[in-house]
Amino acid sequence: MPRFIIFVRATAVSESELKPDPELMEAMTGYNATMVEAGVLLSADGLLPSSRDSTRITFHDSVQPTVQRGPFPPSELISGFWIVKVKDLDEAVAWAVKCPFKEGGTTEVRRIAQAEDFGDAMSPELRKREEELRAQLEKTAESG
Structure with a gap:
């Protein structure tokens, strides 16, 4: 069965030092538990804001890579991910749309090569x- 990664796009809130809402954390834990119980979740993690321990390395043609420390604009970032093993893209999307983002957010589903x-x-x-x-x-x- 193929594996898919569900990226969570960063927002101004996820890039801030604000702690997540406890209700959201409870909902996310329940969501993750549902995927574990269904046997589809392989991995899941959230990322700290890019202002904390974050570096971007850009490679150039035959030139030394450029190393830049964060923070970076939220529009360019991922704030978390899930890796699932499911039968196809439709099933991965079916899991992604169940994500408990009540305040808004964007996810992206990609197949892992x-x-x-x-x-x-x-x-x-x-x-x-x-x-x-x-x-x-x-x-x-x-x-x-």
Whole structure:
């Protein structure tokens, strides 16, 4: 089954130092629990405002990357995400629209690439190495 990431777009409020409304936190915990119980949630996290421990690195053609510290404009940012494993985009969207954002907000659903999505660019050797790395990550996650 494919994996999808549901991005939460940042807002002026999520980029502020204001603490979230306790009712929203309770609703989000319930939302996450529903996805866990359905067996679709692989990961979920919120991000701190870009004014706290945030850096943007821009790569250029054959030039040293540019490193810029936050804060950044909210319109350019993600404030959180969920990773779900579901049968298709429609199911991912069905979960995304249940998000308990009562005060407004925007999410974006994107499919996460898999080795087969890259065709011949992923040689059999690279595919094998990718599988080994994923197995190593899972082992690390289980022991951590």
